[in-house]
Amino acid sequence: MSVKVNTDAVKRAKSLIKDHKLDMESDWSKDQPSADEENKYLDQKGWSEYGKWYLAIDTDENEDTKGRHKFPFGDFKQVHRDGLIAAKQRAAQNDYKSIEKAADDLLQMIDSREADKC
Secondary structure, three states: OOEEEEEEHHHHHHHHHHOEEEEEEHHHHHHHHOOOHHHHHHHHHHHHHHHHHHHHHHHHOOOOHHHHHEEEEEEEOEEHHHHHHHHHHHHHHHOOOHHHHHHHHHHHHHHHHHHOOO
């Protein structure tokens, strides 16, 4: 499996964070999009837009498949802080250092924005 950082997703996440489109409180294990919600988004937006919600891609998988997209971080509307934490933890467990770093960088961006509000 060849998993690499999805730069388009990182750009989307940064843009959403800058626009303060964040969920800071939800429980990602319960609130991540369901398969039905994923399919609805795919039908409306297509694979290119769908992929921008996943921090990594598996280049060994076919482009237009869900299996290609790894490490979700949002609900197709906003970034979930818990989603980034989950992505960082799973990346660390699987020794995907570049994905772990991307998730950590985004978390730091969120935390610095939140600290600036105080």
